[in-house]
């Protein structure tokens with residue numbers, strides 16, 4: 314019988330930037346002419362936000378925010394190393410990166426050969442590791458194990474898509490790439506075979522807005538939206554089905570739900586300035602207390618109103634955790650009003 318370790322983390326893109334650029338999304342939102350000036354005025358911000366932004370545009374606070382995230386990444390990595398997984402499965406979103414007009418699957422399991430990713434080939438700005446544009450990141454594939462899991466889930470009644478090839482074999486969607494970069498923040502290498510498991514978190518916006526931020530009121534974006542993504546309940550069912558397949562397999566399987574929680578740039582109720590921390594705290598409490606009814610009652614509209622679209626990756630994770638009867642052994646919620654999103658970290662055994 315297989316053994317499963319379940320982890321939750323963020324793939325917050327700004328952590329690849331130096332501290333002085335970490336508040337970049339907030340600065341972009343502050344340039345939005347569709348947001349009334351009185352709301353953008355720091356005098357109208359919550360006091361904690363003014364303090365966090367400081368008089369240096371958040372640079373000093375960014376160092377603190379980074380340190381808290383890095384401590385969590387290192388904790389997750391040491392748990393992973395202790396577990397010695399045969400394979401690492403990552404639930405992550407695709408923001409018009411791999412899947413485009415040809416097809417948008419609600420869920421897709423990748424059965425890939427080994428990859429040689431090139432994380433910085435299209436980025437002009439320096440990354441925090443100082444790695445060059447031609448840096449190669451080797452990632453071990455897990456084609457046979459992925460085919461086994463896809464087969465098991467299809468037999469279990471999940472109409473799951475699978476894929477043998479990325480659109481560009483040197484590019485992995487940021488959710489998967491950043492998860493691997495952050496679990497190897499100290500650059501000792503990541504030796505475990507990987508199965509990316511895509512979740513269509515951005516639903517109606519995935520093609521219409523390429524899963525990207527828009528201006529308030531969507532002045533710069535088409536109103537011709539796409540069909541929705543899967544519901545949070547279906548994400549939990551898919552997570553549970555994967556957990557059954559993993560537990561019945563002969564392998565040691567690590568599953569990771571990868572995303573930040575509420576995103577400021579999607580949180581209209583706060584003029585997109587800061588995330589819906591109150592809602593994140595309620596999901597966090599429910600997760601820690603294993604009060605799954607709160608997660609099971611989530612609606613797509615509620616998640617969208619709070620900018621929590623990417624939490625669908627965590628709904629897969631929580632579905633797996635509930636199915637396995639696993640319990641959290643360590644959790645942390647890192648909140649911020651300046652660095653776009655709440656970051657949750659969790660270990661379940």
Ligand SMILES: [Fe+2]
Nearest residue numbers: 406488572623
């Ligand atoms: Fe994402």
